[in-house]
Amino acid sequence: MDNSEEIVFKSPKQSSQQNIxxxxxxxRDTLGQFCTGVVAITSIDNNGFKxxxxxxxxxxxxxxxxxxxxxxxxxSESFQNFLYGDRFIVNILARxxxxxxxxxxxxxxxxxxxIETKLSESKVxxxxxxxxxxxxxxxxxxxxxxxxxxxxxxxxxxxxxxSPLIFFNGKYGSxx
Ligand SMILES: Cc1cc2nc3c(=O)[nH]c(=O)nc-3n(C[C@H](O)[C@H](O)[C@H](O)COP(=O)(O)O)c2cc1C
Numbered sequence: 001m002d003n004s005e006e007i008v009f010k011s012p013k014q015s016s017q018q019n020i021x022x023x024x025x026x027x028r029d030t031l032g033q034f035c036t037g038v039v040a041i042t043s044i045d046n047n048g049f050k051x052x053x054x055x056x057x058x059x060x061x062x063x064x065x066x067x068x069x070x071x072x073x074x075x076s077e078s079f080q081n082f083l084y085g086d087r088f089i090v091n092i093l094a095r096x097x098x099x100x101x102x103x104x105x106x107x108x109x110x111x112x113x114x115i116e117t118k119l120s121e122s123k124v125x126x127x128x129x130x131x132x133x134x135x136x137x138x139x140x141x142x143x144x145x146x147x148x149x150x151x152x153x154x155x156x157x158x159x160x161x162x163s164p165l166i167f168f169n170g171k172y173g174s175x176x
Pocket of ligand 1: 038052053054055056057058070071072073074075076077078079101104105106107108167
């Protein structure tokens with residue numbers, strides 16, 4: 001590589017709290033160099049309320065069976081949801097849906113105010129105007145550090161030709 005600094009993670013015993021936090025920030029910044037799309041995961045909680053979260057850890061996993069995955073932070077208010085067998089929708093966001101990504105990336109109630117949705121047959125909200133959606137059932141859930149990996153089995157999907165919303169270096173953008 002060029003003359004950029006190389007960071008070596010040290011064990012917590014060898015490092016001060018400030019150095020640990022600094023390394024984590026640099027790690028996050030480096031991960032942010034990987035350009036991704038943006039999805040909104042939507043579902044229904046135990047009380048029947050709509051829940052939604054902005055995610056860029058979404059990835060394809062398997063074609064047969066059709067599996068996808070994403071990771072959920074243990075700090076998320078939705079962490080107790082997405083259990084085995086639960087249904088959720090992966091809404092792949094289009095260029096003009098940045099406000100939805102912003103809304104769903106802030107914890108709190110009323111995330112769905114002003115957002116048009118329709119309900120799938122299994123009563124899970126699908127966001128109108130997305131590039132694509134995948135209706136999934138939780139197939140597996142595995143802990144990975146401070147996140148859980150949620151594996152979804154795709155039961156239904158649909159897609160439109162649109163330009164995607166993308167996320168790179170902490171900012172939203174798009175490509176044609
Ligand atoms: C572009 C972007 C991508 C994100 N990706 C993830 C992710 O993959 N997993 C995650 O748990 N949080 C992710 N977040 C953070 C959540 O959207 C955010 O913490 C949200 O407030 C969680 O809402 P909740 O606490 O209501 O569940 C992302 C945020 C942004 C802006």
